[in-house]
Amino acid sequence: MADNYLERKMEDYRSGKGGASKVKKVSMGSKPGNISVKFPPRRVFVTGGASGIGRAIVEAFRKADCRVAFCDIDAKAGAATAQATGAQFHPVDVRDVNALETCMARLLDAWGDIDVIVNNVGLGCFVPLVESTIEDFDNVLSLNLRPVFVTARRLAIHRTNNGGEPTYGRIINLCSTRYKQSEAGTEGYAASKGGIASLTHALMMSLAPLGITVNCISPGWVENAQYPAMTEADHLQHPSRRVGKVEDIARMCMFLAMPENDFINGENIIIDGGMTRKMIYVE
Secondary structure, eight states, X not given: OOTTHHHHHHHHHHHTOSOXXXXXXXXXXXXXXXXXXXXXXXXEEEESOSSHHHHHHHHHHHHTTOEEEEEESOHHHHHHHHHHHOOEEEEOOTTSHHHHHHHHHHHHHHHSOOSEEEEOOOOOOOOOXXXXXXXXXXXXXXXXXXXXXXXHHHHHHHHHHTTOOOOOEEEEEEOXXXXXXXXXXXXXXHHHHHXXXXXXXXXXXXXXXXXXXXXXXXXXXXXXXXGGGOOHHHHHTSTXXXXXXXXXXXXXXXXXXXXXXTTOOSOEEEESTTGGGOOOOOO
């Protein structure tokens, strides 16, 4: 096939020879930016779901009529999110392995299984290297990275103890574009996110016999409460011409959770408005 195949097809399309058909408009939600998805009654567990991206994920799955539980260390915000969404809130510090495993055990006992786990919880500790401590570094890894292993391991044990047959399952890990880009003073955060990217494809291989896909999402600049304060320069530096919104990430979680999308596996999906593909030099 000639190398200019796509160019010729585009010329045919522009000249009307491409057999273009009328576009059928399909409603994707009640308002722009929303997508309506109806799942079977999935059981969803989200870490760090009280606010920000986590809350948007909780809201999206609840709107899809899923049974949702989330954990968070912020009791006040957690209670508010639970009341607003109808999701279950479990006050948990995910650095406490026993507390996190106990939370999951309660859900597994009550629900029988967990279909979707979204490991969203994360902490950004940006401190100059010479001012940081070993404890700072360990704290970030214990909060950002280790829970991904803990939740996946606990689900794998449960599924194995119940026969080990391949059954629908999704694990979605929140990574960051900082897994491949850095600023000074972000060592712990970068290490944790790089670990999530690698752990994702390792877990994919281990969980494949159980029918569980494992993917991660790397957001770029995603703004929540301060979005109206973003400047024109903030938006226009992105090739997509806007700063990201929490709903952008929630929609990808919904997409990955769709039963038909089991061929997407072990991937790190970057959602950053094109910034990591943009060549930037100081003039």
